[in-house]
Amino acid sequence: MSSTAEADSARRPRAARVATFLVAAIVGAVLVNTVIAVLFRAAGASDDFMPLQPSAYVPFTVIGVLAGVAGWAAVRRWSRRPAAVLRWLVPTVVGVSLLPDVALLFTDTQPNTSGIAVAGLIVMHLATAAVAVPMLARALPLPDSAR
Secondary structure, eight states, X not given: OOHHHHHHHHHSOOHHHHHHHHHHHHHHHHHHHHXXXXXXXXXXXXXXXXXXXXXXXXXXXXHHHHHHHHHHXXXXXXXXXXXXXXXXXXXXXXXXXXXXXXXXXXXXXXXXXXXXXXXXXXXXXXXXXXXXXXXXHHHSOOTTTTO
């Protein structure tokens, strides 16, 4: 096999492998977020704070992981230096995703909002990224990941 064919093969992972890691990232992030929600409700967040209920956080977790996959794949495909781009893009996107959570502290849009409830949401965002990023790195490895 030529080195060009090997490079193309490394850049195009099998669909089954990607799907396996994608499912693992989703299931892992949902499980971790479930534990976080339970812990933060036990620590004082209201049981009536809807964002800490599975009906709210499960779909948002799935959407977040899928959006991460789409972004990762796009950067991987079109960037000359995907690892360098993702090193700043991932923390930036996660940081921006926290803004609506923090905004809950300053608005009355969500009943039963408290500092502990918002802290739980923030931890959930960070946990989703912490689960998804290593899975994406394995499912869709970056050619310049050593740099």
